[in-house]
Amino acid sequence: xxxxxxxxxxxxxxxxxxxxxxxxxxxxxxxxxxxxxxxxxxxxxxxxxxxxxxxxxxxxxxxxxxxxxxxxxxxxxxxxxxxxxxxxxxxxxxxxxxxxxxxxxxxxxxxxxxxxxxxxxxxxxxxxxxxxxxxxxxxxxxxxxxxxxxxxxxxxxxxxxxxxxxxxxxxxxxxxxxxxxxxxxxxxxxxxxxxxxxxxxxxxxxxxxxxxxxxxxxxxxxxxxxxxxxxxxxxxxxxxxxxxxxxxxxxxxxxxxxxxxxxxxxxxxxxxxxxxxxxxxxxxxxxxxxxxxxxxxxxxxxxxxxxxxxxxxxxxxxxxxxxxxxxxxxxxxxxxxxxxxxxxxxxxxxx
Amino acid sequence: xxxxxxxxxxxxxxxxxxxxxxxxxxxxxxxxxxxxxxxxxxxxxxxxxxxxxxxxxxxxxxxxxxxxxxxxxxxxxxxxxxxxxxxxxxxxxxxxxxxxxxxxxxxxxxxxxxxxxxxxxxxxxxxxxxxxxxxxxxxxxxxxxxxxxxxxxxxxxxxxxxxxxxxxxxxxxxxxxxxxxxxxxxxxxxxxxxxxxxxxxxxxxxxxxxxxxxxxxxxxxxxxxxxxxxxxxxxxxxxxxxxxxxxxxxxxxxxxxxxxxxxxxxxxxxxxxxxxxxxxxxxxxxxxxxxxxxxxxxxxxxxxxxxxxxxxxxxxxxxxxxxxxxxxxxxxxxxxxxxxxxxxxxxxxxx
Numbered sequence: 119x120x121x122x123x124x125x126x127x128x129x130x131x132x133x134x135x136x137x138x139x140x141x142x143x144x145x146x147x148x149x150x151x152x153x154x155x156x157x158x159x160x161x162x163x164x165x166x167x168x169x170x171x172x173x174x175x176x177x178x179x180x181x182x183x184x185x186x187x188x189x190x191x192x193x194x195x196x197x198x199x200x201x202x203x204x205x206x207x208x209x210x211x212x213x214x215x216x217x218x219x220x221x222x223x224x225x226x227x228x229x230x231x232x233x234x235x236x237x238x239x240x241x242x243x244x245x246x247x248x249x250x251x252x253x254x255x256x257x258x259x260x261x262x263x264x265x266x267x268x269x270x271x272x273x274x275x276x277x278x279x280x281x282x283x284x285x286x287x288x289x290x291x292x293x294x295x296x297x298x299x300x301x302x303x304x305x306x307x308x309x310x311x312x313x314x315x316x317x318x319x320x321x322x323x324x325x326x327x328x329x330x331x332x333x334x335x336x337x338x339x340x341x342x343x344x345x346x347x348x349x350x351x352x353x354x355x356x357x358x359x360x361x362x363x364x365x366x367x368x369x370x371x372x373x374x375x376x377x378x379x380x381x382x383x384x385x386x387x388x389x390x391x392x393x394x395x396x397x398x399x400x401x402x403x404x405x406x407x408x409x410x411x412x413x414x415x416x417x418x419x420x421x422x423x424x425x426x427x428x429x430x431x432x433x434x435x436x437x438x439x440x441x442x443x444x445x446x447x448x449x450x451x452x453x454x455x456x457x458x459x460x461x462x463x464x465x466x467x468x469x
Numbered sequence: 470x471x472x473x474x475x476x477x478x479x480x481x482x483x484x485x486x487x488x489x490x491x492x493x494x495x496x497x498x499x500x501x502x503x504x505x506x507x508x509x510x511x512x513x514x515x516x517x518x519x520x521x522x523x524x525x526x527x528x529x530x531x532x533x534x535x536x537x538x539x540x541x542x543x544x545x546x547x548x549x550x551x552x553x554x555x556x557x558x559x560x561x562x563x564x565x566x567x568x569x570x571x572x573x574x575x576x577x578x579x580x581x582x583x584x585x586x587x588x589x590x591x592x593x594x595x596x597x598x599x600x601x602x603x604x605x606x607x608x609x610x611x612x613x614x615x616x617x618x619x620x621x622x623x624x625x626x627x628x629x630x631x632x633x634x635x636x637x638x639x640x641x642x643x644x645x646x647x648x649x650x651x652x653x654x655x656x657x658x659x660x661x662x663x664x665x666x667x668x669x670x671x672x673x674x675x676x677x678x679x680x681x682x683x684x685x686x687x688x689x690x691x692x693x694x695x696x697x698x699x700x701x702x703x704x705x706x707x708x709x710x711x712x713x714x715x716x717x718x719x720x721x722x723x724x725x726x727x728x729x730x731x732x733x734x735x736x737x738x739x740x741x742x743x744x745x746x747x748x749x750x751x752x753x754x755x756x757x758x759x760x761x762x763x764x765x766x767x768x769x770x771x772x773x774x775x776x777x778x779x780x781x782x783x784x785x786x787x788x789x790x791x792x793x794x795x796x797x798x799x800x801x802x803x804x805x806x807x808x809x810x811x812x813x814x815x816x817x818x819x820x
Contacts, residue, residue, distance in 0.1 A: 139774035307762060309660060309684040315773040323774055331762055331779040333660040335685040335718025339785035342720065367686025369693065373724040411658060411682055414765050422666040423490035423674055428682040434690035
């Protein structure tokens, strides 16, 4: 099943990622507000999955709208879009997907309410289908970078659970594995929410890809030991110059890769590239609840002494100089990144 | 009270660091084997504290020995020393302290059994007293490196709990604070055993030094933001060339400091310097139970899916090129480190 999907009975289904790996629990969401809640509370996460969840949320909004005119429905869509865009700030995919659906809705407005509803549903479901296709294409490009026998380090979760299906950086590993290459994955546990231990490990186990979980802080030690052929991460937003906004810890991992001359690959659909931002300085960083650090999140048992405070930035910026290549659905992009990223976005948007 | 101490009634007392911060529980150990167990299970940890605990463990062995001659008592001491040295491999302080006590015992052997016992007790208690004094001296040298208003990042626990009292890197922070400088500490939580969240936070709270806990992987992001004046860590063993064996994550933290031109200081008693090892390659790295990673250690609640495996190196090697200076009881040592470290060891051993 898909991580996020449209059910023909008129609701959005989500695999609740907070319950994994203990339990596979499916959420059924009936309003755009419920989708925004699911995004805020991280029932769904991962840049591509966030984009599609938001798009399908607009599908719910279109169905729910009681507007008497196409314009009134468009106004309801705009209002839902604002709530969805604000749900999480760092991943650009939400804004990208919402904009595409709103454009389709606007173009259909002349045809009346039913045409608007139909356009929203069609466009959001098209985006979901495209996401799977784009992931498979970028994964094929990336798999060519891996050799039989390679050990790779992977940060956070970038698998099927982070997209509609298949995944980005983890999709690259999956394709290499499906090609018969023996790939061993060192899975960063990814504090504080442990997406590596909980989600990536769960996916790799189901795919029968060998892996071991490591503390994020141990990645450098394995890189120094010469055990690692490549580091693979996803992205939440890439600026025009190639600076990468991604899960906290990506920057330190990229430094350790560089210090040991191990290639650092960032795998992403071109929808994650934000050409409107010249550099990573402009990427908004989400700060999450200090409780995720203080009480080990899912364990619900305080670790730090009572009254202790924490700071919890969910993302960091990795400067472009530390990136070996970007793996996208239109190919592997190497420096100079400004021109390569701009060309890739252009090529991807060609009908 | 001291983290580790000799009780005149003939036992060793330890603050059980596994119970903190929830509970201050004191262990009373009656044999060298019990001390070795406490070291293995991390009831006591921190390079200086490990050395003194082992030395006092030999005190217990000397009292317990049923040997009829001084030679027989020395043989029992050698056997206890072997068990203590093997309890944890990375910190050189255990071997250093055990060697000093055995030397004192050997020199006293001609005087008979009672002189041997007395020499062991005196030397081990002298080492404990010296540890406090050495920490205070190195802390004073280090405090001169910090300015009023500085924010510093600290990794693992290097406070009173990691020594007999006062601490090394945390001792530097404490002295600066006692001098009236306003120091703010970003405390690396220090996965997997969370010595930062559990122990360093507890110590800083009691000292009224302001702090915030951060995930280890977030340190780079605060360094990049220009918020941090210095990084301060301890050491478990420093090789003759200045390579540092220390808590896992130190290497990646040092890389992030270097990338942002923030000084990286390593604070340690000269007893942590191992001139017998030319480089860090020779420092033995302890691998600990994967369960510390898989079930979040103290929470006892599995996070990863059943059957998942983990790798858990407890220490890493930070190359000397990433160290700005070593802070020791004989002063602040700057590059070239080979000569500076050798001179410091020589100066410290002068009677």
